[in-house]
Amino acid sequence: MTAAASAPSPAREWPRWGFTHTQFSADHGEPEAVTAIVGALAQQPLVQVQPIMGWGAGNPEPSPGMYDFESLDSRMDFIRRSAGVPVITLCCAPDWMKGGQAGHTDWDEIETAPLPQHFADFAELSAVIARRYPDVRHFMVWNELKGFFDDEAGKWDAEAYTDLYNQVYVALKAVNPDIQVGGPYMGMATARPNAWMHASAVRGDWGALDRRSLDVVEYWLTHNVGADFVVVDGLATTAGGAPDEFAALGKLSAVSRWVRERTSLPLWWAEWYVGPDRPDWSADRRVALRTAALIELAAAGADTVLYWNPAPAGPGCASCLWTDTEEMGGGAPLPYLAVLQEFARSFPRGTPLVAVPEPPGVRILASPERLVAVNTTGEPRMFGQDGREVVLGPYETRWITRTAIT
Structure with a gap:
């Protein structure tokens, strides 16, 4: 297996849509199953993200200066074979950087941040990784500020966090000034009902953003030594008071507007x-909710949208992208992979x-050439297109070429 690959062509269009590999992905399994999903992914390239430690990757530097990239190489090789555009998340840190024992990996401490005296060591590890994978031009620094919460x-x-970020940024730019670096990868939390004192003025029927999350982004924007993109994440659920799961998606656009x-x-x-999904929801409802989320994010101006890929499961997993490659006949693309690829296309x-115009209960995203419409209700809904009425079944997602109804 070759660790490095040539740098991408400057003319290659940066895609907007993609997903993150998690612990159980598709780089191992039955050869026929792996080949099947590699071929399916290659039909429409997506951004593919891999963390450096955890989520399917082992400890990259178990002892100072002693590297083990076997598992990370495997993931990166899979991304290349499936025509993915590779992105690396620089998380998490080897044990010896966070007070643990060199040569030992305690996975219970995976979310512990490196100690300040080892920020430079983490930056050097980041540079080593950037040199090993020169085809990777985008790096996200850390993940949701894991280990950086001050309980007191x-x-x-x-x-x-910004100190760590700044040291990593400088180290990566020293490897290649064209490398793109982003942070702070902050989870934009909704204020809890029992902790309303943390609620910000950014609010809607979905709840209110926790001002402590906003403070992180504002501090990082003011004090970073440089950045090429800003990274956030978040949950859009009914937990904050939204009347239903589709109304809760308003949080995604509220966060996006605040950042913009x-x-x-x-x-x-x-x-x-x-x-959260309920057992009585149909597969169409689960797909419709996730498709409506993509519409919300695109309409709010998100530049890159990455789906956190759940563990591959069987044909009935409406939130998965493919079936388990460890199973005979696995590696089959599932409906939501087709949705992601159609958004990319x-x-x-x-x-x-x-x-x-969006009639009640219908979400629509349209370009001059294409349109996607989602019925967010359990009843048929209609909308007008090219002088005709289009009827959507309950929770149906429909793609339309704007010169004809398909």
Whole structure:
């Protein structure tokens, strides 16, 4: 297996849509199953993200200066074979950087942040990884400020995270000035009902954002030494008071607008979650909710949207992208992979959007050439298109070429 690959062509269009590999992905399993999903993914390239430790990757530096990239190489090789555009999340840190024993990996401490005296060591590891994978031009620094919460102060330690980020940024740019670096990868939390004192003025029928999350983004924007994109994530569920799961998606656009008001940097959603799914929901309803989330994010101007891929499961897993490659006959693409790929095909970055009237219960995203419509209700709904009425079944998702009804 070759660790490195040539740098991508500058003419290659940066895609807008993609997903993150998690612990159980598709780089191992039955050869026929792996080949099947590699071929399915290659039909429409997507951004594919892999963390450096955890989520399917082992400890990259178990002892100082002693590297083990076997599992990370495997994931990166899979991304290349499936025509993915590779992105690396620089999380998490080897044990010896966070007070643990060199040569030992305690996975219970995976969310522990490196100690300040080892920030430079983590930055050097980041540079080693950037040199090993020169085809990777986009790096996200850390993940949701894991390990950076100050329990005594009751807030996130934005200062310490930004110190780590700045050292990583400088190290990566020293490897290649064209590398794109982003942060702070902050989880944009909704204020809890029992902790309303943390609620911000950013609110809607979905609840209110926790001001401590906003404080992190604002501090990082002010104090970073440089950045190429800003990264956030968040849950859009009914837990904050939204009347239903589709109304809760308003949080995604509220966060996006808030960020846009503070920076012109490209906006990345590294993770987004909806639901929670209920056992009585149909597969169509689950897909419709996730498709409506993509519409919300695109309409709000997100530049890159990454789906947190759940563990591959059987044909009935409406939130999965493919079936388990460890099973004979696995590696089959599932309906939501087709949705992601169709968004990549029909709404690449820079696609002009046009306003189309949305009747009650219908979400629509349209360009001059293509349109996707989602019925967010359990009853049939209609909308007008090219002088005709289109009827959507309960929770149906429909793609339309705007010169004809398909």
